[in-house]
Amino acid sequence: MDQSSRTTDQRVLVLDFGSQYSRLIARRVREQNVYCEIVRHDISLERVQAHAPRGLIFSGGPNSVYDEGAPRCDPALLRMGLPVLGICYGMQLVCDALGGRVESTPAREYGRARCHFTKQDPLLSGLPGEMQVWMSHGDQVSSVSDDFTPLGNTETCPLAAVRHHELPIYGLQFHPEVSHTPQGDVILRNFLRDVCGCEGTWKLGDFAEEAVEIIRRQVGSARVICGLSGGVDSSVTAALLYRAIGSQLSCILVDNGLLRKGESEAVIKEFTQHFKTDLHVVDAKDRFMQALAGVTEPQEKRTRIGHAFIDCFRQEAVDIVDANFLAQGTLYPDVIESGAATDGPAATIKLHHNVGGLPDELGFELIEPLRDLFKDEVRKLGEALGLPTDYVWRHPFPGPGLAVRCLGEVTDDRLVILREADAIVVEEIKAAGLYRQTSQAFAVLLPVRSVGVMGDSRTYENAVAVRCVDTDDFMTADWSHLPYEVLASISTRLINEVQGVNRVCYDISSKPPATIEWE
Ligand code: XMP
Numbered sequence: 001m002d003q004s005s006r007t008t009d010q011r012v013l014v015l016d017f018g019s020q021y022s023r024l025i026a027r028r029v030r031e032q033n034v035y036c037e038i039v040r041h042d043i044s045l046e047r048v049q050a051h052a053p054r055g056l057i058f059s060g061g062p063n064s065v066y067d068e069g070a071p072r073c074d075p076a077l078l079r080m081g082l083p084v085l086g087i088c089y090g091m092q093l094v095c096d097a098l099g100g101r102v103e104s105t106p107a108r109e110y111g112r113a114r115c116h117f118t119k120q121d122p123l124l125s126g127l128p129g130e131m132q133v134w135m136s137h138g139d140q141v142s143s144v145s146d147d148f149t150p151l152g153n154t155e156t157c158p159l160a161a162v163r164h165h166e167l168p169i170y171g172l173q174f175h176p177e178v179s180h181t182p183q184g185d186v187i188l189r190n191f192l193r194d195v196c197g198c199e200g201t202w203k204l205g206d207f208a209e210e211a212v213e214i215i216r217r218q219v220g221s222a223r224v225i226c227g228l229s230g231g232v233d234s235s236v237t238a239a240l241l242y243r244a245i246g247s248q249l250s251c252i253l254v255d256n257g258l259l260r261k262g263e264s265e266a267v268i269k270e271f272t273q274h275f276k277t278d279l280h281v282v283d284a285k286d287r288f289m290q291a292l293a294g295v296t297e298p299q300e301k302r303t304r305i306g307h308a309f310i311d312c313f314r315q316e317a318v319d320i321v322d323a324n325f326l327a328q329g330t331l332y333p334d335v336i337e338s339g340a341a342t343d344g345p346a347a348t349i350k351l352h353h354n355v356g357g358l359p360d361e362l363g364f365e366l367i368e369p370l371r372d373l374f375k376d377e378v379r380k381l382g383e384a385l386g387l388p389t390d391y392v393w394r395h396p397f398p399g400p401g402l403a404v405r406c407l408g409e410v411t412d413d414r415l416v417i418l419r420e421a422d423a424i425v426v427e428e429i430k431a432a433g434l435y436r437q438t439s440q441a442f443a444v445l446l447p448v449r450s451v452g453v454m455g456d457s458r459t460y461e462n463a464v465a466v467r468c469v470d471t472d473d474f475m476t477a478d479w480s481h482l483p484y485e486v487l488a489s490i491s492t493r494l495i496n497e498v499q500g501v502n503r504v505c506y507d508i509s510s511k512p513p514a515t516i517e518w519e
Pocket of ligand 1: 398474
């Protein structure tokens, strides 16, 4: 590749101070067609110079700048003359380092606020004088040194946006990266284009090219094993690897007994149409059911499933010569919610089976080419790699499969009920023409039974929850406002057709505070 024309040359670094939103910032930057990488908050001046970025963005974070051990950056980064945008904690850090003061607010401010802009500035170009912003902070900057000019305020935050007089350094107390700051993209675009001078020529296809190069270098002439689940993530991972190393790729489909109805047949059909490389189908139903016997605790289920997967891969790999690498379709939300992001102290929400559930002594070197991407970016990448649109837009299905939707103990009998229920929910959503409009729809088998009446008899049977959500990135989600008629037909079919179900509930919780899956 011609090094001089690489669109990643105009890059921006996001310094991660532990915010759940760090990747979201990165993604918003990439949406502006500017390449961006997330780095540790304590990256050295020399490492930053080696990246030769056009600008730096300091993320938010859960700490107070005065906390003992609070994450800080090398102060020399603020004297390089590089554009810096500090967001929330990032702003507090910058202002504190340059002579300002940070204080805790009497009441934590969380939610929407109106920001009034008081000065014209390239960062704010194209914005109205007042706009909605999203706040989420306990501390705020209470005073700045004379080097700073206030640019905007909200009712409770007098310094909601500031800039340095001489250096291209900005601070925002609100979060321009979240969708609740509807014009946040304008601010980021202004920062990237007008303050940092990036032209915005990077595209996701470049990501594929670079990933292919990296994979080739990493793998050499060895073989890579890739677990296929039929989900978008593992299919796109396989497609990327196939492009990089062709027949050095061996895919393994573990039929763990936790798949959807007809899933393993569908994956095999799709795979053989698109890839001319070997596929191993492992029947591991018994192994997984044994691992899950008697287990009801969600994290324990995930850990056991993670271990069982690795055991299957290991066993299958014995016959595959030079299988030194294991590829996984781990995405950014899996990493952040498992608390496993390398750069920040984010909280553990769930141990995603392919992140927190891995045994220490893996025995393979991991390849996770999608680790920095969000679901919708992966889908676009899948299309760019030539996977069929219908396949790429399938609703996601979690790696631990039906186990995390079968609340309580996972048994064969309960899986039969859940598998049938799941198929009906998806069929009805498709029949109503809502499959592409919704992001994920499924059934959850609850660990409760309730009394009902069927014919003239009393029943005492299972309750099923229907979950259907709308989301772009699966980090936040709203429950889908399905028409009553669709809910009615789902309910009628579930109760009439699935033996053992006599009650259906619709889950109307958003994420946060709930998550999409129930476990
Ligand atoms: P939650 O439940 O965390 O789910 O809001 C967000 C998205 O991730 C999927 N999910 C998983 N995917 N392994 C996966 O491959 C997992 O362990 C896992 N847990 C949740 C979930 O279906 C949703 O799309």
